[in-house]
Amino acid sequence: MATMDPRADIREFLSSRRARITPAQAGLTAYGGNRRVKGLRREEVALLAGVSVDYYVRLERGGLAGASDGVLEALASALQLDEAERRHLFHLARRSGTPRRRRTTATVRSTLQQVLDAISDAPAWIGNGRYDVLATNQLARALYSPVLADPRQPANTARFVYLDPDAAREFFIDYDHVADAVATKLRMEAGRNPHDEELISLVGELSTRSEPFRRRWASQDVRLHRSGRKRVNHPIVGRLDLDVEPLELAAEPSLHLNVYTAPAGTPTADNLALLASWAASNH
Template identity: 50%
Template sequence: MDNRVEVREFLTTRRAKVTPRAAGLPEVGRRRVPGLRRAEVAALAGVSVEYYAKLERGSLAGVSASVLDAIARALQLDDAERIHLFHLAQTASGTGRLARPRRSSKRWTPRPSLQWVLDTITEGPAIVRNGRMDLLAANHLGRAMHSSLYEREPSRQPNFARYTFLDEDSLRFYPDWDTAADTCVSILRTEAGRDPHDKVMHDLVGELSTCCPEFRQRWGSHNVRLHGAGTKSFHHEAVGNLELAYESVDMISDPGLTLTIYAAEPSSPTAEALKLLGSWAAASALQPAAAED
């Protein structure tokens, strides 16, 4: 991905989101475009208009952390957006590739000890994914909850982004599909900022952009986010609706991978549905053996 283009589009879209009123500035004259003018961002950041215009054209190489912080404050960036801006600056300065070890193109498989740890989580689904939204590993309930992903891509790594935008079944699985789609693209954007030289990511984005206007529109928005904790809604084909809380943590032993654990409110309908999901998964696992008898 072209770093200058990424910087230009990211800063431009962030500037368009901040109104003069939100920035504490008077609204003077008609505005041809939404949001702040370049001169207003420059004044808020304490830099010259010429210098900010140069940054917005994509020239972030060598920019100091203090200036990046000032730009982030002026554009009212949240934590995820601020981190993304710093990643773009690292790439422009030639240091972005040092942030993460390069991964082999060989398909990643979980260590036996990691799978043992996942399997000890028995009350809720647990999964491991990467920033490209590949589903890499899961415990028993995690595999059962995402059975549709595994069934649709038996010959390659299941991928949440491909499933969300290229498979109509995702409309059933995600009752709030728009939110799920926004979250998916924001995670991909964040990952692209961290590792702009990932060819597999380039290929995935190219495939989705070509095949799906919904993805293409969201990708052009340049939204990023940190995916740490919250609640999600799912609809499983066998047990119905699931309202799950989740906590996500970065895996120190595997940089770039994220462990997400889901849990249901105790004694809730979802807690009962998870018990049914476990029984359904166990019964499904026995079907091939029964067919052979």
């Protein structure tokens, strides 16, 4: 895969969302017992969205460029899209014009590194939508040591998960959940930045070398970055059940700050303190 085709992405996304909804789920009466399509027909989506069949066919064939917000909202409602899917639809529409190959930053400002270094009791790191690990504090370097062991820089969590699956399964207790999240968030990023050369290269590499990634990528599923729980099996201190908060950086919209914490008095908090002591002694 040398390029991404926004029109093909639109076609596959809309058709996959249409295929998962039955007429009954959409509140429609299904006439005839021998439907040849899975899910809704195009004319049924057009009816639900309040547009002509010809116009919807043009949209599904990749012609989202120029579609109004009202049409996109009606389409999202007709296809029962969740928040992540709705945002993805808008990204696809707004980025489906003339391709502009671009590179995105792989560095962070020195002041952001100062912010990271000031966070001493919690692992914290800055990444982008491609899962590049761009900057870390000392505790994050200790926590993510298996990921950061990759000689390629910047280290990339997606490559670790899919191209070193044995190590990733040993590190991430909920490996399948993590693998799903990586693929769906990369798909979301591809809708946001379809002409990002580094992203195109990453998706191409993962698609070529990992069948599980190809399968998940083909699902067209998308997901937002949300707070949650991440469970890891650290090679030094053992199991850590961490609360994760991804924070968007207003001055750097392509980057996010991830902070991992644990409630005081829990085994994970004790193990984090042990990890901090180990990291300081090996600094």
